[in-house]
Amino acid sequence: MRVGPYHVRRKEDDSNFFIQNVTFSLTTLSHYWNTKNFDLKNHQNTLFPYAYNILGTVEDAKDAIQDVLAKYQSINPAHIKNEMGYLTKSVINRSINIKNRKAKITMQKVWLPEPISTEKADDNLIGEEILSYSLLVLFEKLTTRERAVFILKEAFDYSHKEIAETIGISIENSRKLLSRGKLKLGAHKTSSPKNYSAVPSPHMENYIHAIKNGEVKLLGEMLSEDVALSADGGKDIKVIRELTTGKMATSNLLFYVFKTYQKSLSIEVSEVNHQPALLFFDGDILINCQVFEFENSKIRHIYAVIDPNKLKTFFR
Incomplete structure (x- = not known):
């Protein structure tokens, strides 16, 4: 299972984190995280690509992460052996639910993802887990679960067993969803969702x-x-x-x-x-x-x- 960073900038005189000027408000959670020795910044960095690639918008991705972190604050984590795995699973499923809800109210003929700058990221913070724009557009052809399975398998190297455990489906269903998603993407599907073509x-x-x-x-x-x-x-x-x-x-x-x-x-x-x-x-x-x-x-x-x-x- 592979995870990675994304473009983060921090304002020196503020306790908030910024993703392309999008603020994560930490006021209500900061004291709790500090007492729990919780690496909030690193967790947000890791979780963001999962939420954004499923949802296609920064604001919704931020909301999904905030919802999960706020809920995590209220539970007893003693029984959780893999904290990052638990949070990742929660963010993925929260993102799926938000995407399903948004799909029911979107009436536009053309809906495009929110753009993210991948040009000015620092070398160690390059958003390599952010998928190409064209692929995110094509994902609108897929159901939310097909989209989630494709992203987890092709972009994050999840096994079908891990996907099944993450989103609550069978291994066979995971395979079928991936196959169906690839069929819908058809000739537009590249060999890898991270094959970016440089243009002079x-x-x-x-x-x-x-x-x-x-x-x-x-x-x-x-x-x-x-x-x-x-x-x-x-x-x-x-x-x-x-x-x-x-x-x-x-x-x-x-x-x-x-x-x-x-x-x-x-x-x-x-x-x-x-x-x-x-x-x-x-x-x-x-x-x-x-x-x-x-x-x-x-x-x-x-x-x-x-x-x-x-x-x-x-x-x-």
Whole structure:
């Protein structure tokens, strides 16, 4: 069973921990953890990738972890032999429950994960357990249990026995859920959920140049024939079109959006969930995060996150 770190920053004059500026409030728990010699920071670091990869949002992941830690405070841990194993199992199942509840009330045609910066993490805090953006998007095709089984087996190297014990199913059911999940992902499934394809920076610079200068031919050469553009504005932002497919339609929309809404914004090249991305800022406010999926050096998919609730915690 393998676990790992994620991108954490700590504010020197505060007792709270930050994940990309998302605060874990420890006020009610700090005294308890100190008296129990409980390594809260390390536990949060370890638990976060499990919750985030299942839920796809930082806020919900944070809530799942907080719920589990608060409940753990109220029990007698003397009978628990493996504290980290117990907390991990609890966070996974809490995340599954939250995801199921959220799925029932989500009415959007396009729902995109909350982006996480994987570019500026310190060497020893790189979010290597955070899955690629494209894979998190594809996970929306799966049931919550299929998603959880796939993540635990393919990303965290759990055995089917460990998965069965963790989420309360049989070993055979775990195998079936994994097989069913892989079938749904189909040709989009990579050999490993952590196979990240590096894209040379000139690709992104050429894209910016084409968009800014209205160079239709250059942009067309960068897009695959079946390119798609997905946009998530959440509840607050009405996007022009949630899903656009095809080279011509996508190209026309990109030029229109830049000319109408993005011309005055500053653009930064970044890395989000281990994939190339563009960040559009109005001053210090992140307005749009575009995550790019490349195939054979061509842009295959652009994921545009415009929902302010999914951008407010992004670390610049």
